[in-house]
Amino acid sequence: MNEHQVRQVRHFNRVVTQHVGALEDSYLQRGRPLGQARLLYEVGSDGTDVRVLRERLNLDSGYLSRLLRSLEAEGLIQTEAQAESDGRVRHVVLTPKGVAERTTYDALSNKLAWSFLESLDLAQRDRLVSAMAEIEHLLRAGAVDIRAEIPDSAAAQWCLEQYFIELSARFEKGFDPAQSNSASIQEMMPPAGFFVVAWLDGTPVGCGGLKAGMEGTGEVKRMWTAPNARGLKIARRVLQRLEMQARESGLTRLRLETNRALTEAQALYRAEGYQEVEPFNSEPYAHHWFEKQL
Amino acid sequence: MNEHQVRQVRHFNRVVTQHVGALEDSYLQRGRPLGQARLLYEVGSDGTDVRVLRERLNLDSGYLSRLLRSLEAEGLIQTEAQAESDGRVRHVVLTPKGVAERTTYDALSNKLAWSFLESLDLAQRDRLVSAMAEIEHLLRAGAVDIRAEIPDSAAAQWCLEQYFIELSARFEKGFDPAQSNSASIQEMMPPAGFFVVAWLDGTPVGCGGLKAGMEGTGEVKRMWTAPNARGLKIARRVLQRLEMQARESGLTRLRLETNRALTEAQALYRAEGYQEVEPFNSEPYAHHWFEKQL
DNA sequence: TGATATCTCTGACTAGAGTCAGAGAATGAA
DNA sequence: TTCATTCTCTGACTCTAGTCAGAGATATCA
Structure with a gap:
């Protein structure tokens, strides 16, 4: 276990989480708890079955149900049983307002990502992006x-x-x-x-x-x-x-x-x-x- | 705003937070809320004034006080007014048990960092570590x-x-x-x-x-x-x-x-x-x- | 010396995130 | 057809994290 390397990884983790943490704050700007925001995002523009959401986000069914209720109360989603399929599973779709809101979150994410690049010159941006790709690649390799x-x-x-x-x-x-x-x-x-x-x-x-x-x-x-x-x-x-x-x-x-x-x-x-x-x-x-x- | 770059940054953020999130879980393994663990870590082996902790971690004084009380109840820290100095400020030091606990957290952090490197070969490790250094450097540059x-x-x-x-x-x-x-x-x-x-x-x-x-x-x-x-x-x-x-x-x-x-x-x-x-x-x-x- | 500020602490409160038990409807297997 | 299972939902909780208002002790300034 190479100490210098371990120290670099730890430091990197600290710095990056700090930076990335800004995303959560920007999400909270919209005045909606993070759980709801994540869920809204995950529903996606094509709609999803509740069971799929439960599995993907790994949520308790009671908790998920309540989250859905609050988004519904805001008029962002609709849940309905889909005809021609298992009558127990409910399907969630975004309302137009929900789509708009999701788009806003998407823009916030883009804005945050852009803030990483913004004040760098072109060469630095290229270096940042390829270092990121390299890290992803190696983390993937390490996860095997x-x-x-x-x-x-x-x-x-x-x-x-x-x-x-x-x-x-x-x-x-x-x-x-x-x-x-x-x-x-x-x-x-x-x-x-x-x-x-x-x-x-x-x-x-x-x-x-x-x-x-x-x-x-x-x-x-x-x-x-x-x-x-x-x-x-x-x-x-x-x-x-x-x-x-x-x-x-x-x-x-x-x-x-x-x-x-x-x-x-x-x-x-x-x-x-x-x-x-x-x-x-x-x-x-x-x-x-x-x-x-x- | 280069879309490809923005996408890469967003993806990177997602992947990395996922990986780094493992740290929180490993900290929670010790059966102690994250806030307490962070505080224990921040007290450090030499002890710290409460006011300094409050400022560094940016905590409400009431909240901090309660966190200190619970660590104290566990026998991990001691707080005392230091002779020869401002009688209002209290000084926190780790007990031997606290030092041991802090060391354990440190080891957990090391273990997590090591898990990033572990299953890579030597060349890959070098590449990972230097990509991390590069990213830190560029994020720093971007923060100016x-x-x-x-x-x-x-x-x-x-x-x-x-x-x-x-x-x-x-x-x-x-x-x-x-x-x-x-x-x-x-x-x-x-x-x-x-x-x-x-x-x-x-x-x-x-x-x-x-x-x-x-x-x-x-x-x-x-x-x-x-x-x-x-x-x-x-x-x-x-x-x-x-x-x-x-x-x-x-x-x-x-x-x-x-x-x-x-x-x-x-x-x-x-x-x-x-x-x-x-x-x-x-x-x-x-x-x-x-x-x-x- | 008195007024004001600073530091820590306690009490009372809130919001978010999540768990757990069970109810009711729909479905599938014997 | 019946019995167990699955899916969603409601109700009742818990824990963490944090805020806010003040109280009491100590320090500082005028």
Whole structure:
């Protein structure tokens, strides 16, 4: 734990919350409690079911109901049961006045954001905005959690499915798992193997499997990262996790094969110390074979 | 107002507050309201006068008193009148238990900060930390406010004093305002002239004056930036503000002279379009004379 | 010395945010 | 058809945070 870095993060948190706190104040200017303002914002211009609001904002149903009542009393929203659907759930829509009010809040948010940029010159604004993008990106990367999972869990299966779909699209001749060398659930499950899923904000965004073989050699299989989560170094972390597990299981060598279409994967393997070797199997979809001593 | 930038700032604010909000939750884990926790933290290991706390945290005195009472009831602090000083003000110190508790909060903060870094690799950590430093720096730069001020206001006088102190230190032969060409209060005050002070967080951090002369020519004087606020482009903004004012007053040319020790000032003048010219006065401390057509 | 100001404290109050228990209507499963 | 479940709503609370008005002690100014 690098103390200088921790101190910088703490200081940053303090400064930024101070700045951002100004948003709450500007929201309160409208003379409406924050809870109501947030709710008004969340209803959105197309309307929402009450149950969805409850879930999204994570509110007690009684509390939410009261918030809705007060917005309704102000003439900002209307709630009604929607015909043709579950008669228990109620649908909330903004009245014209509500739309106007929401627009005002939106403008306030814009104004606050602009106040961050306003007195900077153009070059500084660019730097600020890209530093912000960088931080978001890295926070996102840091929020990824890599967890062991059995390969027939729903999450793992979903990842594998996405993986196959992607291979079909990217390989010149498509991809049919049945034609390919095996990596069955059993083979990637303890004690024979190992499987990990990468999670981000409650959804799986990547996976990878390890299949133990003969003579201390394991095989890395099914490495995949969701398209919307690339650039977060997820595959690298998955791979490192598999290697860790391989070492713990007493394996001394890892092998893998890959298709020439998957250039970013090859780059990763080389960067992580895998050496290209002669084909060690007859995988029909492979063009490159790699190996690493653990 | 660049929409893309505004959107990025808003998004950043959302993401970051979400992340940082975790701190509050972790503070609440200790089973103590946030207000008390903050106060405990602010008392610090050396103790503080109650009045200072009131001012720093901006709390109502009744409210603060009650918060202190509850921390006292928990055995975390002690308040006592300090001998040898104003008998009205009370001094708060942490008990050993209070010190321990404060240390725990500190550790929680560290842990949260660390959680930002934890699952990043070393290169990513460096990038995160420097992006954070960059943002802080730019937010600080953005918070600088440049305001017109009469040059005998307390803030202006303080700046001028600091300016003279700095010149004395930096010039080879020291600096004596009496030896130097004049830039009196009258000369830098409307209608003859103009004076601006740069403010940051309620304290003056820079200044600059404009002295109108003959034939549409004005002189820029007393450009200064506080050492702890350099790198924020304050001098540039002050200069631009003076030029704006000069144009509004119908001036068509600005002049200024400077000492060879002030290299960063010369760089600024050149960057802002000032041309070095032959000496146009006999200022004894000057080595370079500049001029710009407005 | 007396008037005024300052500092801390107590009492009485408010608003926001949220929790919890249950009621009533609609829905779904056996 | 019945029984359990889901969804929304009302009523009754709680806790935190904060405001406001003064009281009592101490300090300062004229």
